[in-house]
Amino acid sequence: MPRTFLVTGATGFVGSHVAEALVARGDLVRTLAREGSDTAILDRLGVTVVRGDLTDPDAVRRAAEGADVVIHCGAKVGDWGPVDDYRKVNVEGLRSLLDATLGRPLDRFVVVSSLGVYEARHHFGTDETEPLPDHHIDGYTQSKVEAERLALQYYRKQKLPVTVLRPGFIYGPRDRSVLPRIAGRLRERSVIYIARGRYALNTTYVGNLVDAILLAVDRPEAVGEVFNITDGEFVSKRTFFETIADGIGAKRPRGSIPVWLARFVANWRESVFRRKNKPHPPRATQAQLKFAGLNLDFSIAKARGRLGYAPRVSFQQGMKAALDWYREAQK
Template identity: 50%
Template sequence: MSTSPKTIFVTGATGLVGGHAVEEALARGHRVKALVRASSDTRKLDEWGVEKVLGDLEDADALARGAEGTDWIFNCAAKVGDWGTLAEFRRLNVEALRLLLDAAVAAKVGRFVHVSSLGVYEGRDHFGTDETTPPAADSLDAYTRSKTEAEALALKYCKEKGLPVAVVRPGFIYGERDRTVLPKLLTNLRRGTFAYFGSGEQALNCIYVKNLVHGIFLAAESPDAVGETFNLTDGEPVSKRRFVGSVAELAGLPAPKRKIPLKLAKFLATVVEGGARLRGRKDAPIINKARYKFLGLHLDYSIEKARRVLGYAPPYGFDEGIARSMAEHAPAEAHAAARG
């Protein structure tokens, strides 16, 4: 494994994963170039003195500038969400990725780490599923289908064009500076509108963002990672109830008790989503198939391949990771405890 300083081009650098990847790269003494849109909030990047490449995922010239003279590329950018058309997700998650891969090939980049998702697997209960199980050809929602296609495209460039690609598949990502998932969950907890689908004891395939970044760097450094995919989680059993209950406790809120029977939740997800699509609804309904997958299914995936090939050992346990993640949302006393 290489310990010499590298130049790393990071996409999605103003987002949760990309921002933490940039922070870790700088802490390790690497030079970072970050792809940023004109409308992006770049205050953190400016504070860190990061070189900014102005453009977006569909700007071939900006991608070429970012890739030029770069040792590694971390593709942390993606259109995410549980609602939208497949064409919308494909445009940014697949076709734009093709431009980035072309830029990487032209620049002879030494390692391309693509951040995918455990959502590429079939939308069913999983009990220790590993990488020998192929991704689902027809996913429940447009986002995960586009991620499946993106993975295939990146690995095709590895096989056919010699680009040293490694793919990491994180589960549900949480962490500091999250602007989406934890704030939305907290809003629902405060309003008393959150409900479990079934018992809430089903596994949640979660990963603390700093554990994910640790895995990204291992995938960049290991010669055995090229052409491979790796499941990444926190590596310990975390149920939906444990996750949500921890968030509620750290926020000083009562733990939710409402439950929707699993069969009813599945039926409602199908009916409500179907009606919303018929009406051409632009925003996600309160329940849909993707949310049923997240809250209703048992999502347990093996990370043994990452442990064996990469030497992946999550640096943070779930309790520490969620406390750190919640410090900015928690009451003053919990904030002090999280800071240690």
């Protein structure tokens, strides 16, 4: 029998792929979408759209009514701005969603978090036993740590069947945010390697993440657990940027600075922008340093063992799909 899924964030990058996969396997899908948001893809898929957002408890309750499974992809993302702005959506919005599912049967509540919840340092095979820091470098990752803790609290105290997934850098078709921004920086030749680009990036193809989400829904072993999710292969920052540069016909980056200098510049620029109360981030931030300059290698052994997760799409295959979509979208 088909089940009813509530997928938050389905008008976005990850959520639209999740909704598509669920419809393809015969499930019923609904989502919560802000007034005026583009639902063209969802309309074609036959997804039921409830208008509202995560900050509106009444809309959240309407969207959750009768759902057998919740897949929570919706979030406020970014690396700049007051932490309370992120908490309003990522923590309190999640609380409203959790509360809306209490007191009735629910098969699973999957929370899509981020590998960004770990400390902003080099990682070499870090697994889920690593404790999370109480204080983070930006509002987004701070709120994601708090959101994870809240969801797991509902598992322990309210017996909600919660599973938390921590993907790394997500890429693939329909990315209208990060890939276009990186492509623009490459075209203007403003990308500079940190530590010669030799460190690992925690790449996660969107299709591999969707596979992990469906496994988390279907596997009883997933309840109450946290899983790191990546492509499971080493991809250096240099390989990442060169692959995109080659795919869009831009010149490959050449310059490089050491990590210590990148950290100094990021701290300095952030302090200046905060002092001037700038509404947008500088080009060098601690979050960008983490993305471009730190070794981000995380173990997915737990997901392989307990979920049966086996990444189907390699980085080269996934980036080809992402770049093919990007070039078509530019026409």
